[in-house]
Amino acid sequence: MAALEKLSDSTLRANPYLLAISTYALALSNSTNKERFITMLRAMKRDDGGRMYWLTSSGSTSADTIETTAxxxxxxxxxxDIISSQKIVAWLTQQVRGSGNWRTTKDSAFAYQAVAAFIARNYIPEVNLKTRIESGDGQWVEIKDLSNQNSYKLIPGLKVPNGDKLKVTVTGIGTGIFTINLFYKEGRRDLSLSNQPSQNQKRNHRDC
Known part of the structure; x- marks a missing residue:
């Protein structure tokens, strides 16, 4: 740990990944330098609509940024720091792809570990939640009661008009992660005869 404690501020600011992993290591070992590192780490956070993450040179949605944030x-x-942790979890879970993973095997492993640690810290055994989902235009409302017996309940087939929003309200007690998967399809396009290539155009295309 002595080598980490001697890292300069300029070195740490230039490498958010090194700063994040060093802060975690020094906190685990209860180093006397941990406050210096966490102060610097908090100063380098990025805000994304109330969510928190740490940007690397690879980009805001890269595997490096996800691993650093984890x-x-x-x-x-x-x-x-549970309040900040909630904001970080909100950003991490937003980056999950439809497959249920993040970008790579490596960043997914660390992200899963970090989110699992957060859930374990805030775990409430009893689940008694009422979930209300409604369209932004108020045309429909879906209400589901979640308990220990059906806490992994799937709510399928919610149609969202193009450009509309969803409003989600959860009340009760319990711990969980609410995930929304969006699927869309493009309507068929009718091609008029005027858009069809002529016979000469077709032959020329084949000859090229």
Whole structure:
């Protein structure tokens, strides 16, 4: 740990990944330098609509940024900063792809570990939640009661008009992650005869 404690501020600011993983390691070992590192880590956070993440040079949705943010979450949990941790989890879960993973095997492993640590810290055994989902235009409302027996309940077939929004309200007690998967299809396009290539055009295309 002595080598980590000697890292300069300029080195850490230039490498968010190094800062995040070092902060986590020093917090685990209860280093006297942990406050210096967590202060710097918090100063480098990025805000995304109330969600928090740590940007790397690879881009805002890259595997490096996801892994760095996962380590930042683990570090904040060591400092019992639950409010910040909630914002980090919100950003991480937003980055999950339709397959249920993040970008790569490596960043997915660390993200799963960090989110699982957050859930374990805030776990409430009893689940008694009422979930209300409604379209932004008020045309429909879907209400589901979730309990320990059906906490993994799937709510299928909610039609959302193009450009509309969903409003989700959850009340009760329990711990969970609410995920929405969006699917869309493009309507068929009718091609008029005027858009069809002529016979000469077809032959020329084949000859090229």
């Amino acid at each position: 380590y930042a979450l683990l570090a904040h949990l060591q400092f019992d």
